[in-house]
Amino acid sequence: MKGIADARITRVPRQDFLIFGQPLIGEDEIAEVVETLRSGWIGTGPRAKRFEQMMLDYTGGKNAVALNSCTAALFLSLVALGIGEGDEVITTPMTFAATANSIVHTRARPVFVDVIRETMLIDPSLIEKSITPRTRAIMPVHLAGRPCAMDEIMRIAGKHGLFVIGDAAHAIEAQQHGQCVGALGDAGCFSFYATKNVTTAEGGMVITHDPKLAEKIRIMSLHGMSADAHLRFGSSGYRHYDVLLPGYKFNMTDLQAALGIHQLGRVERAWARRNEIWNYYRSNLAHLPLILPAEDEPGTRHARHLYTIIVDQKQCGKSRDQVLQALKEENIGAGVHYTALHLHSWYRTKFGFRAGDFPNAEWIGERTLSLPLSAKLSDTDVEDTIAALYRILF
Numbered sequence: 001m002k003g004i005a006d007a008r009i010t011r012v013p014r015q016d017f018l019i020f021g022q023p024l025i026g027e028d029e030i031a032e033v034v035e036t037l038r039s040g041w042i043g044t045g046p047r048a049k050r051f052e053q054m055m056l057d058y059t060g061g062k063n064a065v066a067l068n069s070c071t072a073a074l075f076l077s078l079v080a081l082g083i084g085e086g087d088e089v090i091t092t093p094m095t096f097a098a099t100a101n102s103i104v105h106t107r108a109r110p111v112f113v114d115v116i117r118e119t120m121l122i123d124p125s126l127i128e129k130s131i132t133p134r135t136r137a138i139m140p141v142h143l144a145g146r147p148c149a150m151d152e153i154m155r156i157a158g159k160h161g162l163f164v165i166g167d168a169a170h171a172i173e174a175q176q177h178g179q180c181v182g183a184l185g186d187a188g189c190f191s192f193y194a195t196k197n198v199t200t201a202e203g204g205m206v207i208t209h210d211p212k213l214a215e216k217i218r219i220m221s222l223h224g225m226s227a228d229a230h231l232r233f234g235s236s237g238y239r240h241y242d243v244l245l246p247g248y249k250f251n252m253t254d255l256q257a258a259l260g261i262h263q264l265g266r267v268e269r270a271w272a273r274r275n276e277i278w279n280y281y282r283s284n285l286a287h288l289p290l291i292l293p294a295e296d297e298p299g300t301r302h303a304r305h306l307y308t309i310i311v312d313q314k315q316c317g318k319s320r321d322q323v324l325q326a327l328k329e330e331n332i333g334a335g336v337h338y339t340a341l342h343l344h345s346w347y348r349t350k351f352g353f354r355a356g357d358f359p360n361a362e363w364i365g366e367r368t369l370s371l372p373l374s375a376k377l378s379d380t381d382v383e384d385t386i387a388a389l390y391r392i393l394f
């Protein structure tokens with residue numbers, strides 16, 4: 001052990017900066033984008049359709065609507081389910097701002113429920129206490145790619161007549177009992193942002209078993225028009241459209257879908273590489289004074305989106321921010337996912353949240369740090385990261 005630690009500590013520090021969350025873009029994506037540009041159809045069309053079908057095949061979902069972000073997917077799911085002013089939606093404070101922002105955009109109220117410290121996921125045993133006559137939906141977040149306790153969440157939702165809208169931005173590959181967790185519930189929302197497991201640079205998708213809900217979301221995503229551009233200008237001749245409601249502009253372009261088609265084609269290979277890196281971190285960081293991610297829950301598959309370590313000053317003598325800074329000096333880019341959302345300025349001011357409201361989310365928010373985890377990382381990148389942590393913490 002001493003020998004390995006010494007070798008790590010004396011390893012030559014990295015010379016170039018390791019960018020956190022780099023996407024792995026292959027030649028297939030590049031060729032498809034070029035072909036799309038040459039095809040004369042760069043807007044929403046055949047490639048977006050194909051990407052939707054591929055997502056249905058991959059997730060086992062019934063209906064898919066490709067959009068320009070997961071934020072749009074969350075927002076449109078809520079609106080299409082009739083959620084708005086005077087309603088409450090239960091979610092977690094241990095998430096990206098987009099989750100709760102999408103609730104706020106509908107004029108409904110986000111109601112936070114604290115997380116379990118070990119898994120960092122919404123604690124189902126606290127959900128029921130937060131249900132009021134105004135509660136309409138639960139929005140679980142499969143944080144870092146770890147599946148939420150969906151059996152329990154679906155049971156509570158069923159008992160109280162609530163919708164379930166899943167934030168699966170991190171969790172395209174996550175499963176429970178062999179099913180894609182993102183596709184469970186009334187609507188599942190996926191992100192194809194640059195750092196996500198499958199990327200279209202910017203992009204998102206809703207998956208739902210309800211064809212009427214999907215149709216409504218599709219119409220709302222494109223100005224509220226009755227027929228999309230592909231039908232209007234396609235080979236079947238011009239078709240008049242009717243504006244059914246004042247919709248939004250949230251559609252995904254074929255240029256984005258061109259990336260998605262090939263990214264999704266490689267999703268399992270990319271997962272396998274991140275899983276390999278995950279396991280390597282787990283066995284090689286075990287001797288450092290850190291808390292590593294919890295083991296996978298039985299019967300689940302973790303999507304391996306983020307490798308989050310807990311840096312507790314009492315245990316290792318350094319604060320999370322000191323370790324972040326030290327990693328930067330070692331040329332290792334790291335992330336923070338997340339500082340507790342209820343303590344951000346707008347949420348504090350608008351809803352009167354204070355420190356102490358959600359102790360587990362706050363505890364994590366002060367200590368969590370995400371190490372590089374991308375299929376693009378080389379073995380050297382991973383060794384550099386581990387060596388840097390040894391120098392900082394051993």
Ligand SMILES: *Cc1c(COP(=O)(O)O)cnc(C)c1O
Nearest residue numbers: 069070071096098169191192193
């Ligand atoms: C990235 C992310 C989103 C938003 O996704 P966009 O596609 O960027 O809109 C929502 N929720 C979580 C947990 C995320 O990480």
